[in-house]
Amino acid sequence: GAVVSQHPSRVICKSGTSVKIECRSLDFQATTMFWYRQFPKKSLMLMATSNEGSKATYEQGVEKDKFLINHASLTLSTLTVTSAHPEDSSFYICSASGTERAYEQYFGPGTRLTVT
Amino acid sequence: RKEVEQDPGPFNVPEGATVAFNCTYSNSASQSFFWYRQDCRKEPKLLMSVYSSGNEDGRFTAQLNRASQYISLLIRDSKLSDSATYLCAGGGNTGKLIFGQGTTLQVKP
Numbered sequence: 001g002a003v004v005s006q007h008p009s010r011v012i013c014k015s016g017t018s019v020k021i022e023c024r025s026l027d028f029q030a031t032t033m034f035w036y037r038q039f040p041k042k043s044l045m046l047m048a049t050s051n052e053g054s055k056a057t058y059e060q061g062v063e064k065d066k067f068l069i070n071h072a073s074l075t076l077s078t079l080t081v082t083s084a085h086p087e088d089s090s091f092y093i094c095s096a097s098g099t100e101r102a103y104e105q106y107f108g109p110g111t112r113l114t115v116t
Numbered sequence: 117r118k119e120v121e122q123d124p125g126p127f128n129v130p131e132g133a134t135v136a137f138n139c140t141y142s143n144s145a146s147q148s149f150f151w152y153r154q155d156c157r158k159e160p161k162l163l164m165s166v167y168s169s170g171n172e173d174g175r176f177t178a179q180l181n182r183a184s185q186y187i188s189l190l191i192r193d194s195k196l197s198d199s200a201t202y203l204c205a206g207g208g209n210t211g212k213l214i215f216g217q218g219t220t221l222q223v224k225p
Binding site: 032034042043044046049091093097103104105106107108109110112 | 147150157158161165210211212214215216217218
């Protein structure tokens with residue numbers, strides 16, 4: 001149980017384009033999903049928290065107009081990196097938690113974004 | 117001061133050794149704690165939850181010391197396959213987790 005998928009696993013895009021990343025909980029209803037970014041040899045940095053049907057809560061320093069988050073259902077959240085720049089290149093990972101064991105987060109496999 | 121701190125290592129140990137990692141947290145309101153394992157270029161995977169006085173799962177034992185605000189992970193009889201980065205995380209009642217930067221373990225034959 002507690003399987004989370006993420007798509008795409010890898011994406012290369014040109015500077016100025018937008019990229020959408022999907023995060024799905026496959027066998028449970030995710031009341032909350034989290035989006036993280038991880039640079040090489042660094043820790044996971046929480047970008048935002050999203051609850052189904054409501055606006056995401058962004059961490060300090062994360063631009064909400066640049067990183068658009070939508071959590072339209074209990075099994076799907078999307079992160080769109082708008083007008084991507086090379087400094088946005090990173091490993092983006094989502095996680096999800098459900099109503100049972102609400103404090104445990106299960107991670108998707110991550111999306112490696114490279115902006116050229 | 118970082119909210120969750122870990123010694124990044126690396127810890128290089130021989131197979132069969134016992135190794136322990138500590139993780140300190142600064143927010144005394146933190147309620148739940150976890151150890152995650154992360155392999156290179158992969159996502160973190162939940163290793164153990166540490167809710168109260170600690171728990172044990174096979175070769176792995178996690179302890180929580182609220183008075184000193186740290187959690188620990190003990191790995192007995194290390195295997196080559198234990199080589200990975202171990203992340204500790206603490207959370208409050210919002211469900212958010214704050215992660216440490218991870219401790220790298222390298223088990224040598």
